[in-house]
Amino acid sequence: MSVYIANFGVQNYEWPECLKRGTIATVNEVKAFELWKAGDREGYIRTRMAGLTVAGKQPTRAVAARWYNLMSIITQSVGDVWIHKEGPRIWWTRTTDEPASYYEKVEPVHPRRHVVVCHKPCEPWRNADETGAPLLWDALHPKAKDFLATEATLQKLTPDNAAYAMALIHGEPREQWHALPVWAAKVQSSKNKNTGARIYGGLDKCIWRMANTAFHTTAHANGQTVEKTVKNKDCLFTSQVALEAYIRELIEMQEGQCAITGMKLNFDDPDEDVEMCASLDRIDSSGHYEQGNLQVVCRFVNRWKGADDNAEFKRLIDILMT
Missing domain, CATH: 3.30.40.220 (Herpes Virus-1)
Structure with missing residues (x-):
């Protein structure tokens, strides 16, 4: 089992659909999707490198290769935990063994690409831990905020961070992490930022x-x-x-x-x-x-x-x- 932090689509536009359906999702431009579906990794990478990112930049080979892997990770996920931050709340779910489904749409945000959306079924999304306590962003330890949200499409957590995330979901004590020097230092640096002290870096x-x-x-x-x-x-x-x-x-x-x-x-x-x-x-x-x-x-x-x-x-x- 792996634990992922994820967003769904440019500006997270697919999140409402994921919440309604009980799915995780990712997208690919139509031509790129056909190459992914055919297992043509090199063709996919060449095609994506010949185009531009949503921000209008020329993608590198490493970036294009990661895009190829995204849909594979989504479609092959079974029993993994997925976490998503939306506003003040933290949501989580587990993927099931049901197959992914695909459909075409025009993205609702700039540059309004024609894409294929992949939805992988999961358990209903929850915004409370397994004891029923709400999962609130502001209640998190400052160090946990560093890895329980991402600007990326998805981020697989390291084993230790994944263990912390699971303790959070289970509603279990997390003092063993909070007592670590690096976690305590994060609390102090967070206080310094709040008081206006200058933090270099x-x-x-x-x-x-x-x-x-x-x-x-x-x-x-x-x-x-x-x-x-x-x-x-x-x-x-x-x-x-x-x-x-x-x-x-x-x-x-x-x-x-x-x-x-x-x-x-x-x-x-x-x-x-x-x-x-x-x-x-x-x-x-x-x-x-x-x-x-x-x-x-x-x-x-x-x-x-x-x-x-x-x-x-x-x-x-x-x-x-x-």
Whole structure:
């Protein structure tokens, strides 16, 4: 059993239908859906990369590959727990073994794409725990808020976060988590924010760090021979500001997730796991820092991957995560 946090459609437009039907859902453009249905992964990826995102951006291969996987995750889910935040309430359900259904529609939001909607049956959605107590967002521990909602289409929780989510759903005590130093630190940082104290970090600082590191690295990696030969790598962006803008686009397209593992990225929050910190990675490690050859991954992923082939490394990671 896995635990997922999810949204349903652009601007969450399919949520009312999910609530009414007792389903989880995802969408694909009609042409892309036909390729997914045929199991043509490469054709799907090429087609999606040739188009644009809802925000009008050119998707990377990693982003297109993740889109391909989304409908597979939804349709194959059986017995998994799905959590959705809507306003002040938290909703949850479990998927059943009933097959998914599909229908075409024109999206009710810009850019009003012609899409195929996939609905996978689940138990009726509930906004109370199993003891009957309401599940309210404002009642959550500040640390829990970091992982019980997402801007992404869906996010699979780590085992520890999933265990916390299940304790919440069962109405069980959660003091064993709340007593941990990182959870206590989150309470304190939350108090500081509420009192107006300045907290350094956040997405902007994280993006600056990655861009600055790339420019600094390339300045000292021009193939010179010292005790070993350093790989040639140049930053082909006109300025650090231009690279920062591109990194921001990547993060938006990746929906704040690691391009290789799909894990939620940490944007330099000192209260979060440092190994999940966002790290700029060259897809082809022998290539340059340039558009089309960059992705944002977790720090540990970048370290593990090293100079390995991106596709082969991702294949091995996928094996580990299944």
